[in-house]
Structure formats: structure tokens, C-alpha cells
Amino acid sequence: xxxxxxxxxxxxxxxxxxxxxxxxxxxxxxxxxxxxxxxxxxxxxxxxxxxxxxxxxxxxxxxxxxxxxxxxxxxxxxxxxxxxxxxxxxxxxxxxxxxxxxxxxxxxxxxxxxxxxxxxxxxxxxx
Amino acid sequence: xxxxxxxxxxxxxxxxxxxxxxxxxxxxxxxxxxxxxxxxxxxxxxxxxxxxxxxxxxxxxxxxxxxxxxxxxxxxxxxxxxxxxxxxxxxxxxxxxxxxxxxxxxxxxxxxxxxxxxxxxxxxxxxxxxxxxxxxxxxxxxxxxxxxxxxxxxxxxxxxxxxxxxxxxxxxxxxxxxxxxxxxxxxxxxxxxxxxxxxxxxxxxxxxxxxxxxxxxxxxxxxxxxxxxxxxxxxxxxxxxxxxxxxxxxxxxxxxxxxxxxxxxxxxxxxxxxxxxxxxxxxxxxxxxxxxxxxxxxxxxxxxxxxxxxxxxxxxxxxxxxxxxxxxxxxxxxxxxxxxxxxxxxxxxxxxxxxxxxxxxxxxxxxxxxxxxxxxxxxxxxxxxxxxxxxxxxxxxxxxxxxxxxxxxxxxxxxxxxxxxxxxxxxxxxxxxxxxxxxxxxxxxxxxxxxxxxxxxxxxxxxxxxxxxxxxxxxxxxxxxxxxxxxxxxxxxxxxxxxxxxxxxxxxxxxxxxxxxxxxxxxxxxxxxxxxxxxxxxxxxxxxxxxxxxxxxxxxxxxxxxxxxxxxxxxxxxxxxxxxxxxxxxxxxxxxxxxxxxxxxxxxxxxxx
Numbered sequence: 120x121x122x123x124x125x126x127x128x129x130x131x132x133x134x135x136x137x138x139x140x141x142x143x144x145x146x147x148x149x150x151x152x153x154x155x156x157x158x159x160x161x162x163x164x165x166x167x168x169x170x171x172x173x174x175x176x177x178x179x180x181x182x183x184x185x186x187x188x189x190x191x192x193x194x195x196x197x198x199x200x201x202x203x204x205x206x207x208x209x210x211x212x213x214x215x216x217x218x219x220x221x222x223x224x225x226x227x228x229x230x231x232x233x234x235x236x237x238x239x240x241x242x243x244x245x246x
Numbered sequence: 247x248x249x250x251x252x253x254x255x256x257x258x259x260x261x262x263x264x265x266x267x268x269x270x271x272x273x274x275x276x277x278x279x280x281x282x283x284x285x286x287x288x289x290x291x292x293x294x295x296x297x298x299x300x301x302x303x304x305x306x307x308x309x310x311x312x313x314x315x316x317x318x319x320x321x322x323x324x325x326x327x328x329x330x331x332x333x334x335x336x337x338x339x340x341x342x343x344x345x346x347x348x349x350x351x352x353x354x355x356x357x358x359x360x361x362x363x364x365x366x367x368x369x370x371x372x373x374x375x376x377x378x379x380x381x382x383x384x385x386x387x388x389x390x391x392x393x394x395x396x397x398x399x400x401x402x403x404x405x406x407x408x409x410x411x412x413x414x415x416x417x418x419x420x421x422x423x424x425x426x427x428x429x430x431x432x433x434x435x436x437x438x439x440x441x442x443x444x445x446x447x448x449x450x451x452x453x454x455x456x457x458x459x460x461x462x463x464x465x466x467x468x469x470x471x472x473x474x475x476x477x478x479x480x481x482x483x484x485x486x487x488x489x490x491x492x493x494x495x496x497x498x499x500x501x502x503x504x505x506x507x508x509x510x511x512x513x514x515x516x517x518x519x520x521x522x523x524x525x526x527x528x529x530x531x532x533x534x535x536x537x538x539x540x541x542x543x544x545x546x547x548x549x550x551x552x553x554x555x556x557x558x559x560x561x562x563x564x565x566x567x568x569x570x571x572x573x574x575x576x577x578x579x580x581x582x583x584x585x586x587x588x589x590x591x592x593x594x595x596x597x598x599x600x601x602x603x604x605x606x607x608x609x610x611x612x613x614x615x616x617x618x619x620x621x622x623x624x625x626x627x628x629x630x631x632x633x634x635x636x637x638x639x640x641x642x643x644x645x646x647x648x649x650x651x652x653x654x655x656x657x658x659x660x661x662x663x664x665x666x667x668x669x670x671x672x673x674x675x676x677x678x679x680x681x682x683x684x685x686x687x688x689x690x691x692x693x694x695x696x697x698x699x700x701x702x703x704x705x706x707x708x709x710x711x712x713x714x715x716x717x718x719x720x721x722x723x724x725x726x727x728x729x730x731x732x733x734x735x736x737x738x739x740x741x742x743x744x745x746x747x748x749x750x751x752x753x754x755x756x757x758x759x760x761x762x763x764x765x766x767x768x769x770x771x772x773x774x775x776x777x778x779x780x781x782x783x784x785x786x787x788x789x790x791x792x793x794x795x796x797x798x799x800x801x802x803x804x805x806x807x808x809x810x811x812x813x814x815x816x817x818x819x820x821x822x823x824x825x826x827x828x829x830x831x832x833x834x835x836x837x838x839x840x841x842x843x844x845x846x847x848x849x850x851x852x853x854x855x
Contacts, residue, residue, distance in 0.1 A: 132638065134667055138645045145654050176634070205637045226637055227644035231652060 124241060127151040127168040129159035129185070130203075131177045139172055142230040143237070156180025163189050163198075170199040170237050175211070183211075186218050193219040199240040203228060256428055260420045267416055279399055280377075286321065287379035287397045288362060295381045299391040302328055302337055314339055324376050324396035331389050333357055344369055344376060344396060356380035356394050375399060439467065517591075517612035520598070523605060525550045525563075534612060537582050537591075550610075556580070559593050563610060566595050579615070589616040635678055639671035646671075670715065681813045684744070688820045693741075695824055700735040700742065702767060702774070703728075709746040710765065713754050720759045724750075727766035733774050736848040737825045745821040748814040749778050749829075749841045756839075757782035769847065776843040784835035793831060794819040 126148045128139045133154075140150045151166055153159040157179040163171060171189075175182035182202050189200070200221040204211060207223050215221050220240070224233060302310055317323040318341050325344055328337035338345065347369045356363055362381045369376055380394045508529070511518055517534030521527050527545045530553070535542060538554060545553040551560055558580045566576065577594040581587075592615045598607040646664045655661045687693035710724055717724055735742070753763045761781040768775050785793060794815050822829045827845035 132642075134642045134671070135645070137667075138642070138649060141649060141660070142654060205634050205641075227641040230645050230648055230654075 123149075124170070125149045125151060125166060125168045126170045126172065126237065127153060127159065127162050127166065129153040129156065129162075129171065129173040129177070129182075131155055131174065135174070135203075138230055139233065142234055146234055146238075148237075156182060156185040159185055160188055163192065167196060168198060170201070170240065172201045172203065172233065172237075175202060175204040183214060186215075186221060190218050190221075197244070199237065201233065201236060203233075252428060252431065253424075256424050260424060263420055264413070264417055268413065271412075276399065283322065283377055283397050283399060284364060287364065287377055287395055290317075290321075290323075290397075291362060291379040291381045291393055291395045294393045294395070295383045297383075298385055299328070299330065299383050300385075307337070311337070311339060315341075322398050324398040325394075326396070327394040329357065329392040329394070331391055333392070336391075342371060344371060347371065348376075348378070348396075352378055357392055360389070435468070443471070515614065519550070519554065519610040519612075521550050521608045521610070523607060525608070527553050528607065537585050537612060539585060556582075559610065559612075562593055563595055563608070586614070589614055590619055591615065632682065636675065639675040639678070642671045643668050643675070666715075678813075680744070681817055684741075685813055685817055685820075688817065688824075693820075693824065695738045695741065697736055697738060700737055700739045701732065702735055703732045705735065705739065705743065705746075706765065706767060709743055709750060712743075712747045713750045716751070717754045717763070720754065720757070720761075722754055722757055722759070723762045725762055725764045727764065729767060729769065733767075733769045733847060735774055735845060737845065738821075741821045742825065742845075745818040745843070746776065748818045749843070752814065753778055753780040753782065753839070753841075756780070772847045774845045774847050776845075778841045778843075779838060781838045784837055785831070785833040785839055786835055790831060790833060794829075 126143050128136050128143070128150060129152075130136050130139075131154055136152050136154075140152060143150045151162055151168060153162050155178045156173070159171070159173060160180065162168070173182045173185055182204070186200055186202065192198075197220055200218065201224055202211075202215060202221060203224045203226055205226050207225050211223060215223050222236065224236070297306075297310075301307075314323060314326050318339075323339075324342060326337065326339040327335060327345065329335055349367050352365045352367050355365060356378060357380075359380065360382050362379065365378045365380075367376055367378065368374065375398070377397045377399075378394060379397070380392060382389050383391045383393060508531075511529070511531040512533070514531065515533060516531075517537050518529075518531040519527060519534050520529040526547055526549055528547070530538070530540075530542060530545050535545070538545070538556075540553065550563070554560060558578065562578045577592050579590055579592050581590060592613045594611050594613070596609045596611070597605050598609060600606050646668050649655055650661065650664055650668075655664055684693060706726070706728065710726070713724070750763070750765065757763060757780045763781075764777070764779045766777045766779075768777075819829050822843055822845070825845055827843065830842045830844075831839065832842075833839040
């Protein structure tokens with residue numbers, strides 16, 4: 120499983136990027152990484168990943184703006200976005216509700232649960 | 247007093263009146279008789295003196311004596327003496343033997359005076375007062391002799407026939423007046439009795455109707471009532487006087503307390519407006535007067551709506567009418583843009599009540615909550631920031647640990663890397679908690695310095711060791727410029743290490759890979775100086791002004807990309823200050839930063855804290 124699937128991890132924390140990268144690579148996914156939102160948007164547009172794991176609080180461009188900018192792209196080519204944040208606020212739930220194929224995940228997170236969430240999305244989209 | 251007693255009293259009064267009238271009559275009669283006596287005596291002695299002395303010595307003597315003798319009882323003649331020119335007594339008619347009692351001076355005056363003399367003297371005889379008349383008898387121009395007559399006053403009889411009639415008439419009228427006077431007095435005393443009862447009532451003694459009926463109007467009753475009432479009034483007066491003194495004292499206390507309360511109200515940093523139930527302002531403290539820009543005299547006893555030109559507050563107060571009064575916690579937030587632009591005020595309404603719980607007024611308090619709101623905001627931001635900072639290492643620890651537990655990391659090198667990361671993040675978490683506790687202690691003023699002798703070689707070694715791992719990770723070289731002779735330092739080793747590691751850690755964190763950090767130690771002018779220089783991104787001029795503020799985080803991407811609590815340098819500066827030292831910073835963006843920590847050199851004494 121995981122073959123041919125490209126996943127983009129966007130986080131300013133190198134340790135988080137590292138652990139997510141290892142978990143996804145172990146499953147066989149191809150992993151791309153970005154250190155901030157701006158870099159992330161650029162990679163989404165150029166690399167067309169199948170899933171995006173992004174932090175909210177980031178330099179240059181935050182996760183919410185990233186989602187808003189990339190959400191229109193999903194109409195032509197849907198992809199999953201998992202937004203990771205330290206604390207899910209009602210405000211976060213509101214804006215995420217309007218985004219296509221977007222889910223929230225609270226930190227500290229479980230890499231296994233993150234992987235499960237991605238696997239589940241691909242399973243559903245393939246069936 | 248009973249009615250009979252008044253009757254007896256009136257009878258006694260009548261008898262006394264009769265006695266007085268009778269006595270007055272007798273006195274009048276006596277005076278009249280005395281006047282008559284004088285006239286009679288003058289006449290008699292003058293009449294006798296018309297005769298020649300010789301007539302009384304010769305044949306006429308016996309006739310003369312007989313005539314005079316008749317006068318003794320009828321006209322009151324007491325004696326008759328005749329002296330010749332030599333003063334020899336030749337006629338002495340003295341039926342009562344009074345001549346021997348005539349005083350010497352009376353006798354001498356009668357014998358030696360010329361003309362008619364009239365003298366009075368008293369004797370011990372029953373005849374009482376004697377009137378002596380004397381006159382010289384002249385013959386041929388020569389004094390031939392002296393005639394002396396003594397007359398006595400005849401007793402006045404009260405009950406002579408002519409007077410009995412008069413007395414009976416007077417007595418009749420007096421007795422006839424008794425009943426009129428009796429009823430007159432009774433009528434006259436009626437209002438007095440009423441007055442007496444009223445006085446008693448006034449004095450505080452309630453008179454029963456029965457008692458009032460039984461009592462007859464009488465002067466002595468009135469006097470007793472007056473006396474009793476006066477006693478009660480005096481007692482009442484004393485009680486009132488005591489109460490008045492107590493009231494005056496209370497008034498003084500109340501005035502003092504009122505003044506105190508006014509001062510206290512003026513001292514509080516709330517605007518306070520007190521109104522009565524009709525919403526007329528009864529008091530406004532100084533703070534509130536400033537907000538409405540008015541004087542106390544302009545607001546007292548005036549309607550709140552006229553005094554307070556603030557629609558939001560007036561609406562709020564009006565809305566509270568009829569609302570459950572226990573809900574005094576209700577409040578609104580508003581502004582006074584004209585007086586305090588940009589500031590926020592919280593308005594609350596509470597009620598004043600008396601002992602029975604009846605509402606007596608309202609209290610409108612206006613509190614400036616601008617600072618409180620900004621403190622609340624800062625507190626909220628602080629909690630969010632701390633939570634974020636705590637979650638970051640926890641996220642790493644949890645995810646790395648799970649990877650290891652799930653056997654996802656198979657090669658030993660990566661396993662070691664993961665264990666190291668978990669260890670570093672645990673240390674980071676511990677440091678963060680330690681920093682938070684220290685900051686809390688610093689803010690509470692309870693951070694204590696455990697002074698001791700610090701060997702600077704060991705101190706520098708420990709501090710450098712703490713940043714070695716992250717420095718190596720970024721290939722940052724740590725260059726040390728140390729003296730040959732290590733100075734000793736007095737202070738709290740743990741706290742100073744926290745301060746030094748914060749500065750060195752920042753140098754590592756905000757320096758690019760493959761750069762160099764220089765740590766130097768030197769001693770100058772009894773001061774130990776640590777210099778930390780890096781080749782990092784540098785700090786902007788704006789950030790330099792806030793670099794030691796708690797929770798300040800620069801917006802510079804090079805800095806904000808790195809994890810940080812915003813507590814490190816704030817705490818470092820406090821620790822250095824507590825050691826009587828100071829910290830300086832110089833920085834050029836793009837070139838690097840130079841931190842300089844200066845601590846006073848102290849001679850360590852055992853036991854000194």
C-alpha cells in the first residue's frame with residue numbers, strides 16, 4: 120500500500136517533519152517536505168501531492184491561508200489535507216468545515232493515527 | 247382636698263376678716279378719742295388759765311375742785327396740779343395716785359415752758375397713756391402760776407350698742423358672701439385643675455379618667471400636681487439633657503464618619519454615584535465628578551438624568567428597574583471618550599437598603615478596566631503561549647516514543663537519534679517548566695539567591711557542555727577565550743548557569759550552520775565579564791528595545807522559525823540583576839550579536855548569604 124502516492128509534509132518544526140516522514144516512508148509513501156506555508160503552496164501546485172499534512176502556526180504563510188489558497192485546486196484534482204494544531208478551536212472547526220477533504224488533528228498526535236487517517240482516505244477514494 | 251375643708255377655711259377667713267375689721271374700727275376710735283382728748287385738754291387748761299391763781303387759793307378753791315372732780319370719770323381727768331409762781335404745788339387733785347409716776351423731764355418741761363404745752367407719757371397703772379397739758383397763768387404781766395392737767399384715754403368698748411349693729415351688718419354681709427365665694431372659687435379652680443392634669447400629662451404621668459373625676463379642683467391639688475409635675479419635668483429634662491449630650495456625641499461621630507466615608511469614597515479608584523429612590527443624586531465621589539466634569543455642588547439633589555449625560559449608563563440603570571435585585575453582578579462596559587479616550591469602563595449597579603430590606607437608594611459604580619482588560623488579554627496570551635510551548639516538546643516526545651514502541655525504527659542509528667531527541671525534548675520541557683517557575687518567583691519577589699563560591703572554570707565547562715549537542719548539530723564551533731588565572735565568583739551557581747545557558751543557547755539557535763560562537767571571560771575593575779559573541783542573524787533595533795521583556799518574540803523570520811518561550815532573556819536579566827550585575831547587548835543585523843554579562847567580584851566569606 121502506498122505505492123504511487125505522494126504526500127507533502129509542511130511544518131516549521133524539523134522534528135515533526137522527521138517523524139511523519141519516517142512513518143509515511145515506512146508505509147511506502149513518497150514524502151515531500153516543506154518548512155513553511157509559502158513553500159508548501161508552491162509544492163502543492165508543482166508536485167500535485169495526493170495528501171498534505173500541515174501545521175497551522177508557521178512562518179511566512181500559515182496553515183489556514185494555505186488551505187484557502189489550495190482548496191480551489193481540489194475541484195479538479197481532489198487531495199486530502201490534514202491540518203495539525205496544538206488546540207482545535209471552534210474557529211478552526213468553522214473554517215475547516217468549508218474546505219473540501221480537510222480534517223483537523225490535535226497535537227500531540229499519534230503517527231499511527233495520522234497514517235490511519237491517510238490510508239482510510241485513499242481507501243475511500245479508490246473504492 | 248375635700249369641699250368641706252374649703253368651707254372651714256372660708257369660715258376661718260371670715261372670722262379673721264371680722265377681727266381685722268373690728269380691730270381697725272377700734273384703732274380708728276382710739277385715734278379719734280386721742281384727737282378729741284388733745285382738743286379737750288387744750289380747752290380745759292386754757293379755760294382754767296383764764297382764772298386768777300388767787301381764785302384757786304381762796305373761796306373758789308372748793309368749788310373748782312368739785313367741778314374738776316366731776317370730770318374725773320366723765321371726761322377722763324387723771325389729775326390736776328397747780329403751782330404758784332415759785333413752782334410750789336398748791337392744788338393737787340390726784341384720784342389715781344399718778345403724780346408720783348410723772349417722769350421728771352415731763353414735769354420740768356411743763357414747769358419751765360411758757361404758753362401751752364402738751365406731752366404724753368406712759369405709766370404702769372391701768373390708765374395707761376397719760377396726756378399732760380400745762381399752761382402758765384399770767385397776772386399783771388407776771389407769771390403767777392402753772393396749771394397742769396393730766397387726761398387719760400377712756401377704754402373703747404367694741405360692743406357698745408351703736409357698734410353692735412354695725413358689726414352685725416358687716417358679719418351678715420361677710421357670711422352671706424361665703425357661699426358665693428365658695429362656688430366662685432370652685433368655678434375659678436376648675437380650669438386650674440384641668441391645667442394641673444394637663445401639666446401632669448405633659449410631665450409624662452398619664453392621669454386616669456377615674457382619678458380625674460374623683461379629684462376636686464383645688465389650689466393645693468394644683469400645687470401638688472405642679473410640684474410633682476415639676477419633679478417629673480426636671481427628671482425628664484435631665485433625661486433629655488443626657489440624651490441630648492449622647493445625641494450630640496453621636497452627631498459628632500456621625501459627622502466624623504461621614505467625612506471619613508467621603509474621604510474613603512474619594513480615595514477609591516472607582517467612580518461612585520449614589521442616588522435616592524427617586525434617582526436624585528445624593529453623592530458623587532471625586533473620581534466620578536472628574537468623569538462627568540462637574541463640581542459636587544452642581545450634582546447633589548439633582549436628577550441623575552440631568553447630571554449624567556451618558557446614554558449608555560442611563561439606559562443600563564433604567565433596564566435594571568424591576569430586574570431581580572439580587573443580580574447585582576450585572577454590568578456593562580462603556581467609554582468616556584471626552585474625558586478618557588481609549589479607556590474602557592465597567593458600570594455596575596447595586597442597591598442600598600435599610601434594616602427592613604427596603605430599597606433606600608442606588609449605587610452606580612464606574613471602574614476603569616482598561617488595565618485589567620489588557621492584563622486579562624496578556625494573561626490569556628501567556629496561557630496560550632505556554633500551552634503551545636509545552637505541547638511542542640510533548641508532541642515530539644509522544645510521536646517519537648510511539649514510533650520506537652511500534653518498532654517502526656529498525657536501524658540502530660535512527661533509534662539512537664530518536665532516543666536523543668526524546669531526551670533533549672524532555673530536557674527542554676523541564677527547562678521550560680523551570681523557567682516558568684523561576685519567572686513566577688521573580689514576579690512574586692520570592693526568588694532567593696543561594697549564594698556560594700563558584701569556580702569559574704567548572705562553571706564555564708558546564709555551560710558550554712549544555713549547548714554542545716545543538717551546536718554540533720549545526721556545526722557551530724564554540725571558541726573559548728579564557729584567562730590563565732580563573733577568577734572566583736560568588737553567587738547562585740544554578741541560576742547563573744540558567745542565565746549563561748540562555749545566552750549561549752540563543753547564540754546557537756539564532757546562528758547559521760557552520761558559524762562560530764565565542765565565549766570569553768575576563769576580569770576588570772573588580773568585575774567579572776562574560777562576553778558571548780555570535781555570527782548570527784543579528785537583532786533589529788526595534789527588537790533590541792524589547793529583548794528583555796517577558797514573552798516578547800521577534801517577528802523576524804529567523805527568530806520566529808525557532809522554538810522559544812520568550813522567557814529566556816527576561817529571566818536572564820532578572821537573575822543578573824539579583825546578583826547586582828548587568829547585561830548589555832549590541833547587535834548588527836546580518837553580522838552577529840554580542841552579549842556582555844558583568845558581575846561584581848566579591849570575596850567569599852563562609853556563612854555569608
